[in-house]
Amino acid sequence: MLVDSHCHLDFPDFDSERDAVVERARANGVGHMVSICTRIRRFEAVRALAAQYEHVWCTVGTHPHSAAEEPDITTDDIVALTTDPKVVGIGESGLDYHYNKSPHDVQQAGFRRHLQACMQTGLPIIVHTREADDDMLRILREEGMGQGLTGVLHCFSSGRALAEAAVADGFFVSFSGILTFRASQEVRDIARDLPLDRLLVETDSPYLAPMPMRGKRNEPAFVRHTARVLAECKGVSEDAIAAATTDNFFRLFTRAAPAGSGA
Ligand SMILES: [Zn+2]
Numbered sequence: 040m041l042v043d044s045h046c047h048l049d050f051p052d053f054d055s056e057r058d059a060v061v062e063r064a065r066a067n068g069v070g071h072m073v074s075i076c077t078r079i080r081r082f083e084a085v086r087a088l089a090a091q092y093e094h095v096w097c098t099v100g101t102h103p104h105s106a107a108e109e110p111d112i113t114t115d116d117i118v119a120l121t122t123d124p125k126v127v128g129i130g131e132s133g134l135d136y137h138y139n140k141s142p143h144d145v146q147q148a149g150f151r152r153h154l155q156a157c158m159q160t161g162l163p164i165i166v167h168t169r170e171a172d173d174d175m176l177r178i179l180r181e182e183g184m185g186q187g188l189t190g191v192l193h194c195f196s197s198g199r200a201l202a203e204a205a206v207a208d209g210f211f212v213s214f215s216g217i218l219t220f221r222a223s224q225e226v227r228d229i230a231r232d233l234p235l236d237r238l239l240v241e242t243d244s245p246y247l248a249p250m251p252m253r254g255k256r257n258e259p260a261f262v263r264h265t266a267r268v269l270a271e272c273k274g275v276s277e278d279a280i281a282a283a284t285t286d287n288f289f290r291l292f293t294r295a296a297p298a299g300s301g302a
């Protein structure tokens with residue numbers, strides 16, 4: 040079994056065939072998916088999807104692109120929305136200094152509120168970070184990394200130092216289709232060197248379809264292509280990668296229960 044630890048099933052790209060997308064994921068061995076919230080005002084739609092499908096979990100949070108759209112969301116607001124049993128994490132939130140769709144200070148303030156909600160609830164943070172390694176590491180440390188804060192650096196494409204520092208403080212690192220792209224040798228080298236017990240895989244669908252699907256609309260079933268390349272990076276079997284990343288998923292997202300566990 041594989042887990043797609045980060046997808047966006049609520050996006051309109053899936054409107055015409057959402058049931059089929061979820062079914063194809065199951066048929067391709069993707070046992071669980073986490074549909075990630077990007078705007079708190081869209082949370083109800085994300086929550087409803089997770090309620091509809093047994094093996095779809097969800098999160099609550101504001102993407103850094105949208106930080107300036109939702110500057111009034113408080114830590115208490117976030118905490119209040121985490122009581123739904125299908126909510127397994129907080130985010131995605133973080134810093135994106137590549138697209139700069141919200142001012143840096145607004146991104147940082149919003150990110151801190153998400154991290155404070157994580158510290159209050161014990162839920163993991165889903166971190167979006169792009170071209171912001173220094174500020175990211177500083178803010179994570181100031182808000183509790185190494186002192187109980189848990190989480191994942193999703194769709195990893197940052198520098199080696201950030202990955203190693205986060206892993207040293209108990210974080211996980213998740214790889215998307217970027218891992219499979221020809222130009223991503225540095226990302227593959229980082230994946231090779233990180234401990235297997237801290238790695239996750241994801242699609243970030245509908246974006247970033249892995250090779251050989253690159254350029255198409257992505258969907259959770261395609262996570263197996265990223266898992267296959269991760270197996271090559273680590274020099275282990277695809278079964279070993281599936282087992283490790285699934286086990287890692289349930290260690291980080293402790294509210295998500297394996298099928299048949301009775302939990
Ligand atoms: Zn992201």
Ligand SMILES: [Zn+2]
Pocket residue numbers: 045046047075131243
């Ligand atoms: Zn995302």
